[in-house]
Amino acid sequence: MTDLSCDVVIVGAGIVGLATGLALSERLPGRRFAIIEKETAIARHQTGHNSGVIHAGIYYRPGSRKAKLCVEGVRLLKTFCEENAVPFENCGKLIVATTEAQLPPLQTLLERGTANGVPGLVACGSERLREIEPHVRALRAIHSPETAIVDYGAVSQAMARQLSARGVQIVTSARLLAARESNSELHLTTTGGEVKARWLVNCGGLHADSVSRLLGVVPDVQIIPFRGEYYTLRREQNVVRGLIYPVPDPEFPFLGVHFTKRIHGDIEAGPNAVLAFAREGYRMPIVRWSELLAMLAYRGFWSMVARYWRTGIFEMYRSLSKSAFLRALQTLVPDLRLEDMRPGGSGVRAQAVGRDGSLVDDFSIIAAARAIHVLNAPSPGATASLAIGKHIAGLAIENFELK
Numbered sequence: 001m002t003d004l005s006c007d008v009v010i011v012g013a014g015i016v017g018l019a020t021g022l023a024l025s026e027r028l029p030g031r032r033f034a035i036i037e038k039e040t041a042i043a044r045h046q047t048g049h050n051s052g053v054i055h056a057g058i059y060y061r062p063g064s065r066k067a068k069l070c071v072e073g074v075r076l077l078k079t080f081c082e083e084n085a086v087p088f089e090n091c092g093k094l095i096v097a098t099t100e101a102q103l104p105p106l107q108t109l110l111e112r113g114t115a116n117g118v119p120g121l122v123a124c125g126s127e128r129l130r131e132i133e134p135h136v137r138a139l140r141a142i143h144s145p146e147t148a149i150v151d152y153g154a155v156s157q158a159m160a161r162q163l164s165a166r167g168v169q170i171v172t173s174a175r176l177l178a179a180r181e182s183n184s185e186l187h188l189t190t191t192g193g194e195v196k197a198r199w200l201v202n203c204g205g206l207h208a209d210s211v212s213r214l215l216g217v218v219p220d221v222q223i224i225p226f227r228g229e230y231y232t233l234r235r236e237q238n239v240v241r242g243l244i245y246p247v248p249d250p251e252f253p254f255l256g257v258h259f260t261k262r263i264h265g266d267i268e269a270g271p272n273a274v275l276a277f278a279r280e281g282y283r284m285p286i287v288r289w290s291e292l293l294a295m296l297a298y299r300g301f302w303s304m305v306a307r308y309w310r311t312g313i314f315e316m317y318r319s320l321s322k323s324a325f326l327r328a329l330q331t332l333v334p335d336l337r338l339e340d341m342r343p344g345g346s347g348v349r350a351q352a353v354g355r356d357g358s359l360v361d362d363f364s365i366i367a368a369a370r371a372i373h374v375l376n377a378p379s380p381g382a383t384a385s386l387a388i389g390k391h392i393a394g395l396a397i398e399n400f401e402l403k
């Protein structure tokens with residue numbers, strides 16, 4: 001890269017950074033925008049390692065950012081896919097209660113989803129749910145017919161094509177290393193050269209807290225990486241048709257291991273949620289000592305351990321034991337067999353954790369003098385990406401004298 005100068009630089013070419021570039025360039029066509037990405041290609045981390053579900057917006061507290069931006073995001077994303085020839089499938093989803101104790105939380109989910117404006121949600125009894133998924137054994141379920149699947153890598157490629165058509169430069173192999181401010185301008189040092197920008201949007205995903213520190217903002221959260229591991233079901237098994245989810249633990253922001261149909265036809269089971277020892281720790285043995293030590297030095301990490309150690313140990317055990325993983329899946333589909341499952345891929349979630357050990361549930365986006373920082377954009381961040389981008393563009397126009 002030869003040295004670059006622009007009005008706003010976006011750090012991170014995951015789906016949130018790309019969607020932010022689209023929203024900014026649409027609202028301010030006369031301005032210069034660029035996206036810098038440390039990897040050699042776009043969408044290499046969370047965006048390229050997720051379940052590929054277009055979530056309908058059922059789980060999230062009414063009025064929260066997640067609820068609002070997810071429901072708006074679904075609409076924007078499906079329209080974007082139609083306009084850009086990115087295939088998606090409205091395959092629908094079941095959330096199933098398998099015990100009496102899960103019936104009240106299932107009802108709460110139905111009420112939340114309805115309050116959030118999710119279209120088509122219905123409760124169904126065991127007979128109807130067996131028509132949809134013949135091998136599921138459950139007492140009751142919610143059916144969400146508009147939940148869909150897509151390849152977020154393909155969505156990101158389509159976003160990148162649109163950005164380049166609008167003259168927004170995406171510079172890969174450019175890791176932000178340092179930033180200083182002089183004469184109302186940010187001077188950024190990257191592995192690909194120098195960048196000058198008046199403002200910055202931090203969409204650094206797993207490294208968003210470190211990027212914010214480079215910009216002089218000490219966040220009140222730290223990103224803790226949670227790996228999600230998948231199994232792929234053998235093609236010839238025919239016990240699962242589409243998306244089957246359990247009733248999630250309300251204490252935990254993750255959805256519990258479930259079945260997901262992929263847009264290319266595979267069925268995956270997972271992801272679990274295992275503490276990772278590196279922010280890009282896609283496999284158990286990967287340890288990055290500097291990141292691990294920073295995690296251990298964070299007070300919020302120990303408060304989190306004190307709250308969730310039982311769940312954490314169980315997740316590690318289930319990560320090591322295929323039989324334990326199978327048992328969790330068999331609570332949804334008893335006919336599944338060990339030999340139907342072969343190891344699949346994995347992804348690492350960027351989960352912001354507060355100093356009190358809480359797993360930050362809502363999206364967290366903060367505005368500082370010269371920068372906006374996306375500090376928590378876990379699932380359904382890919383679904384909501386275009387709505388998050390619009391929200392950030394609005395904040396940028398308000399905060400950056402960008403009109």
Ligand SMILES: Cc1cc2nc3c(=O)[nH]c(=O)nc-3n(C[C@H](O)[C@H](O)[C@H](O)COP(=O)(O)OP(=O)(O)OC[C@H]3O[C@@H](n4cnc5c(N)ncnc54)[C@H](O)[C@@H]3O)c2cc1C
Pocket residue numbers: 011012013014015016017036037038039042043044045046047048049050051052053054055174175176177203204205206207208211227228271346347348349350377378379380381382383384
């Ligand atoms: C296992 C798993 C399953 C999920 N399933 C779903 C799902 O089904 N549906 C859904 O809606 N969401 C899902 N999500 C969440 C979704 O993937 C994320 O919300 C979304 O991808 C976040 O996008 P992002 O752009 O913020 O982060 P990322 O995709 O991680 O992008 C951040 C980018 O910033 C770059 N970067 C970091 N630091 C620097 C630096 N210093 N300089 C330059 N570049 C830098 C990184 O290389 C990376 O490319 C899932 C996530 C995981 C991990």
